Amino acid sequence: MVVELAVAQLLKKRSFSIAGHRTSVAIEPEFWTVLEHEAHRTGLSLSAFVAQIDAARGTRPLASALRLAALAAESRIAASLSR
Numbered sequence: 001m002v003v004e005l006a007v008a009q010l011l012k013k014r015s016f017s018i019a020g021h022r023t024s025v026a027i028e029p030e031f032w033t034v035l036e037h038e039a040h041r042t043g044l045s046l047s048a049f050v051a052q053i054d055a056a057r058g059t060r061p062l063a064s065a066l067r068l069a070a071l072a073a074e075s076r077i078a079a080s081l082s083r
Contacts, residue, residue: 016047018054025050027063034070 011026039049050066057065 031070038073
């Protein structure tokens with residue numbers, strides 16, 4: 001129980017309406033920061049950006065898909081900086 005509480009305190013929960021349903025996702029704040037920047041870069045609200053990721057995720061859990069999207073965004077930025 002103490003470990004679960006410690007992990008929960010490391011995560012930041014956000015709630016969204018996706019395809020007409022409310023859902024909450026808890027991931028690390030660092031991932032939310034990257035996702036917010038990527039949403040801004042693409043001209044979307046965070047909610048719309050998350051909805052795009054949700055639509056493309058297949059059977060992968062939404063939290064995992066969001067983490068992978070953040071990783072892809074950071075990889076894209078790193079690749080553009082190394083050119």
